[in-house]
Amino acid sequence: MQSIEFPQPKADKEAHSERMRLRAFLENEVRAGSFDPLMSSWTTFDRDFSRKLGAAGFIGVSLPCEFGGGGKSFSVRHAIMEELLAAGAPVGAHWMAERQSAMQIVHYGSASAKNELLPRIIAGTCYFGIGVSEPNAGSDLAAARTSARKVDGGWLLNGSKIWTTNGNKTDYLLVLARTSAKAEQRHEGFTQFIVDMQSPGVEVRPIYDLNNDAEFAEEVFINCFVPDDYVLGEIDKGWGVVLSELVFERSGPDRLLTSFQLLQALETRLSLSGNGHDAESEIGRMIAHLATLRRMSMGVSSLIEAKQPASLQAALVKDLGAVFEREVPELARDLVSVSLARGATIDSFTNAVTQGIMRAPSWSIRGGAREILRGMIARELGLR
Secondary structure, three states, X not given: OOOOOOOOOOOOHHHHHHHHHXXXXXXXXXXXXXXXXXXXXXXXXXXXXXXXXXXXXXXXXXXXXXXXXXXXXXXXXXXXXXXXXXXXXOOHXXXXXXXXXXXXXXXXXXHHHHHHHHHHHHOOOOOEEEEOOEOOOEOOHHHOXXXXXXEOOEEEEEEEEEEEXXXXXXXXXXXXXXXXXXXXXXXXXXXXXXXXXXXXOEEEEEEOOOXXXXXXXXXXXXXXXXXXHHEEOOOOXXXXXXXXXXXXXXXXXXXXXXXXXXXXXXXXXXXXXXOOHHHHHHHHHHHHHHHHHHHHHHHHHHHHHOOOXXXXXXXXXHHHHHHHHHHHHHHHHHHHHHHHHOOOOOOHHHHHHHHHHHHHXXXXXXXXXXXXXXXXXXXXXXXX
């Protein structure tokens, strides 16, 4: 069976310096009332806050300087992402664009797309969504049926995508579409496109959750025109393009820190309530689990920077991270039940637990359902 390597991250003084600069920035923003720490940090859409981060130089730190980026290491980028999530900052507006779309444009985009879109992403004024899952395909991306037909000057897009985070608020969507119906293998014949969500032929349908929030959306494309300059990579070679994108989507600290605010509150509540040794042991186990996952996530970042394959490692981070993020609200719920049985009143912590429980189901499926991920991991390890 193949072994799985996660490189040891190297100490980075610049990453530490930028982490401290951002931490001070966030503390000032909290004092100023710009935001309250949130569990839904990376899905909470706040254009003004994203613009502030862009103006302060905290977006696109690893993107090329020629487009306004910082040209810094991936270690710096990873440190900034961690601090934003740990602080519960509302970064959902620019998150997808900075996390993965900008990287796709750098590596596969036309010169026109780079010059038009990258400076706006770095400024925190241009927002992206990821259009891969479909109503009848889910996480099985090779079953996607959205198609694109070549016309003069571009492509006509027809089909639909679903479960797009903030899909009803984004400016652009990266869409995986079939461009060849004669492919011998089901993974062949796809191309990825940048779709302007204001284009004629685009309909967006918000999907409301138990909180009555529309964190997800469905998009329908009816003869939507996409110019040639908005093609990513080679025609019919989109499978490799989208897999490189999924490495960014599945391996970052957002797969571990969604429930970090709740874990912190849980630790504080435990220290005040004296729930006993068993509860302390459970908290210790969760913190140790988080430390291990963080080390793995940083290892994937090192692989990406070294331009080494990281799909297997990223899938493992996503799969194990989903387990961890589901366990935190479950443990918190048990503690709340004990506290309420002892006569405690419903407070902000109890409300946070409630929010976590209602949001947790979506945490496990975004970025790919576990069944699909585990199948991919098994194939990579030669187990199937």
